[in-house]
Amino acid sequence: MSESSTNSFASIGVIRGPLLLRLRRTVRLGVKSLWLHKLRSLLTALGIVFGVCSVIAMLAIGEGASYAAQEEIKTLGSQNIILRSVKPPEEQKVSEKGSQSYVLQYGLTYLDIQRIRSTIPGVTVVVPGRIMREYVWNISRRVDSEIMGTVPWYPEMRNHHVARGRFFSDKEMEDKANVCVLGAGMVKGLFPLESPLGKDVRVGGDYYEVIGVMEPAGKGATTEETGDNAKAAAERMFIPLETAKTRYGEILRKVRSGSFEQERVQLHEVTVKVATPEQVIPVADAIKEVMERNHKKKDYDIIVPLELLKRAERTKEIFNIVLGSIAAISLIVGGIGIMNIMLASVTERTREIGIRRALGAKRRDIITQFLVETVMLSGAGGVIGVLLGVTIPWFVSHFAGMKTIITFWSPVVAFTISGIVGVVFGIYPAMRAAQMDPVEALRHE
Amino acid sequence: MPTQIVQFDQVCKFYQMGLVTVEALRGVSFDIHAGEYVSIMGPSGCGKSTLLNLLGCLDRPTSGQYRLGGDDVSQMNDDTLSAVRGARLGFIFQSYNLIQQLTVVENIEVPLYYQGRPEEESRALAARYAERVGLGNRLTHKPFELSGGQQQRVAIARALVNDPLVILADEPTGNLDSISGVEILKIFDDLHEQGKTIILVTHDENVSRHARRSIRLRDGEVESDVRL
Numbered sequence: 001m002s003e004s005s006t007n008s009f010a011s012i013g014v015i016r017g018p019l020l021l022r023l024r025r026t027v028r029l030g031v032k033s034l035w036l037h038k039l040r041s042l043l044t045a046l047g048i049v050f051g052v053c054s055v056i057a058m059l060a061i062g063e064g065a066s067y068a069a070q071e072e073i074k075t076l077g078s079q080n081i082i083l084r085s086v087k088p089p090e091e092q093k094v095s096e097k098g099s100q101s102y103v104l105q106y107g108l109t110y111l112d113i114q115r116i117r118s119t120i121p122g123v124t125v126v127v128p129g130r131i132m133r134e135y136v137w138n139i140s141r142r143v144d145s146e147i148m149g150t151v152p153w154y155p156e157m158r159n160h161h162v163a164r165g166r167f168f169s170d171k172e173m174e175d176k177a178n179v180c181v182l183g184a185g186m187v188k189g190l191f192p193l194e195s196p197l198g199k200d201v202r203v204g205g206d207y208y209e210v211i212g213v214m215e216p217a218g219k220g221a222t223t224e225e226t227g228d229n230a231k232a233a234a235e236r237m238f239i240p241l242e243t244a245k246t247r248y249g250e251i252l253r254k255v256r257s258g259s260f261e262q263e264r265v266q267l268h269e270v271t272v273k274v275a276t277p278e279q280v281i282p283v284a285d286a287i288k289e290v291m292e293r294n295h296k297k298k299d300y301d302i303i304v305p306l307e308l309l310k311r312a313e314r315t316k317e318i319f320n321i322v323l324g325s326i327a328a329i330s331l332i333v334g335g336i337g338i339m340n341i342m343l344a345s346v347t348e349r350t351r352e353i354g355i356r357r358a359l360g361a362k363r364r365d366i367i368t369q370f371l372v373e374t375v376m377l378s379g380a381g382g383v384i385g386v387l388l389g390v391t392i393p394w395f396v397s398h399f400a401g402m403k404t405i406i407t408f409w410s411p412v413v414a415f416t417i418s419g420i421v422g423v424v425f426g427i428y429p430a431m432r433a434a435q436m437d438p439v440e441a442l443r444h445e
Numbered sequence: 446m447p448t449q450i451v452q453f454d455q456v457c458k459f460y461q462m463g464l465v466t467v468e469a470l471r472g473v474s475f476d477i478h479a480g481e482y483v484s485i486m487g488p489s490g491c492g493k494s495t496l497l498n499l500l501g502c503l504d505r506p507t508s509g510q511y512r513l514g515g516d517d518v519s520q521m522n523d524d525t526l527s528a529v530r531g532a533r534l535g536f537i538f539q540s541y542n543l544i545q546q547l548t549v550v551e552n553i554e555v556p557l558y559y560q561g562r563p564e565e566e567s568r569a570l571a572a573r574y575a576e577r578v579g580l581g582n583r584l585t586h587k588p589f590e591l592s593g594g595q596q597q598r599v600a601i602a603r604a605l606v607n608d609p610l611v612i613l614a615d616e617p618t619g620n621l622d623s624i625s626g627v628e629i630l631k632i633f634d635d636l637h638e639q640g641k642t643i644i645l646v647t648h649d650e651n652v653s654r655h656a657r658r659s660i661r662l663r664d665g666e667v668e669s670d671v672r673l
């Protein structure tokens with residue numbers, strides 16, 4: 001008998017409206033309670049606001065920066081290995097003593113290319129280059145330029161293409177023709193008004209016909225590792241390697257404050273293309289070995305864009321981990337702030353809890369009420385945080401000129417986490433509220 | 446349903462205060478029938494509050510049996526007791542105990558809310574009860590905008606809205622001036638005439654005189670139980 005009567009009471013509790021409808025009323029009640037202490041609610045949510053906003057903004061800026069860096073590295077070609085001649089530091093000292101008869105010899109040689117080609121499998125194309133610093137003239141206009149003697153397949157290999165006109169051909173290379181392709185940055189200085197195509201420029205005593213203009217490289221490489229920069233790439237003039245060999249010979253003369261400096265450098269730059277991306281690292285190691293065996297001094301430098309790319313990716317990963325930890329910490333701090341306020345609120349509203357319990361509220365009704373309040377608080381913080389977090393990168397890219405990328409998942413994840421923080425840090429205060437003895441709660445002043 | 450709405454049978458309530466056991470109620474027995482208007486009187490410390498908490502299903506007796514509307518509520522679990530309170534009891538407190546952030550009509554609605562009644566229905570019902578206690582034009586006011594007498598009338602409407610078996614009133618006039626107090630007691634008289642069962646806890650003889658039966662407690666036991 002008592003069994004059945006208990007059931008009849010239990011059924012009283014079961015007569016409940018649809019869950020969503022009840023939740024809507026609970027949410028409205030929560031809004032009312034939070035609105036009662038507007039400033040306090042705002043300040044409490046602020047912790048979450050800053051957490052979410054900083055995560056999104058920092059991720060966007062970091063993503064933008066790493067994207068830019070990766071793009072730059074990609075333009076060097078991920079299947080390429082670049083070798084450069086470097087003047088060894090000890091030689092520099094000798095040369096500064098300045099003996100006219102002394103010819104400094106260093107750097108990459110044609111023999112190196114032959115060795116690499118013949119001994120290392122997987123190497124498909126090799127692009128050699130000689131670089132000379134000279135003035136380039138158009139009648140009375142002058143541009144300080146790097147003249148690069150190279151091969152016809154340079155543009156394709158280095159991802160640096162001709163914008164107007166064409167690059168020189170195999171035949172012109174063979175014929176040692178006096179043709180040149182100007183860097184984008186040179187055009188303004190030499191031909192400010194007219195099209196340079198078909199015109200002649202003068203370098204020293206020789207005239208070259210302009211057959212093309214490169215696209216503004218920029219991308220060339222602005223990373224420190226490549227020791228190059230966009231400006232230099234834009235100021236580069238290209239001539240056939242064979243032409244360069246005959247016009248300049250092997251020895252370069254530099255006049256420096258009255259004394260001569262003579263250098264013998266066969267090749268300044270060699271780009272090696274590898275058949276598949278998987279082979280890049282082994283081939284690079286093999287090249288390193290070959291070079292080490294044949295060069296006593298370290299008068300060369302090997303740049304592997306793929307390695308740079310991988311390093312950039314790893315850096316980004318570390319950056320993300322650091323960022324994630326900062327985000328986690330700030331969200332936890334925000335959550336603790338919310339929990340603190342909710343505990344105070346539960347104590348302050350002890351009497352209300354007692355009244356509600358007396359009027360028929362079950363423990364879980366009280367839990368729901370306080371949990372919904374906490375989640376709303378952190379959720380509102382999350383929404384404001386997302387809005388701010390999306391706006392700040394826009395300002396950064398607009399006013400500081402930095403590239404920013406907001407990935408789709410960063411606001412979603414940040415907002416979700418703010419909701420989870422609300423639940424996690426809301427449960428304890430809600431349980432405290434529900435565990436109160438109704439008699440004690442009603443007596444509370 | 447039996448006419449005995451409240452049946453107390455040898456109800457005891459002991460509290461453990463450190464090493465001392467406080468015997469707040471020592472075997473209290475009485476029945477209250479439907480439509481009775483009972484006052485419970487006694488000096489402070491006699492066990493009035495304890496008895497009220499037990500009557501209100503806010504607490505469980507240490508021993509003995511309490512049947513409310515024929516069902517034994519003395520050993521029910523917390524959730525079921527909540528349901529019982531929401532469905533069968535109406536509370537009126539000395540300090541009104543309205544929820545401050547809610548309006549008059551929302552306060553009256555609270556018991557219906559926890560029974561899961563549809564919103565439109567409970568809103569209309571709450572408005573009707575507000576009308577009955579003379580606050581039909583104050584529906585959207587907040588408690589702090591009302592006088593003490595008006596707040597207590599809101600509380601009465603809240604205690605009536607779920608059509609309870611018993612209305613429990615704890616010193617309902619204790620915080621009111623004499624004119625408002627008389628008004629409130631007039632409402633109680635009307636309710637009694639409409640056949641409501643009312644249990645009124647007070648230490649004021651003048652208030653208790655409105656009831657038709659008076660149970661006096663002393664030291665946790667029933668001292669006298671007289672019909673007036």
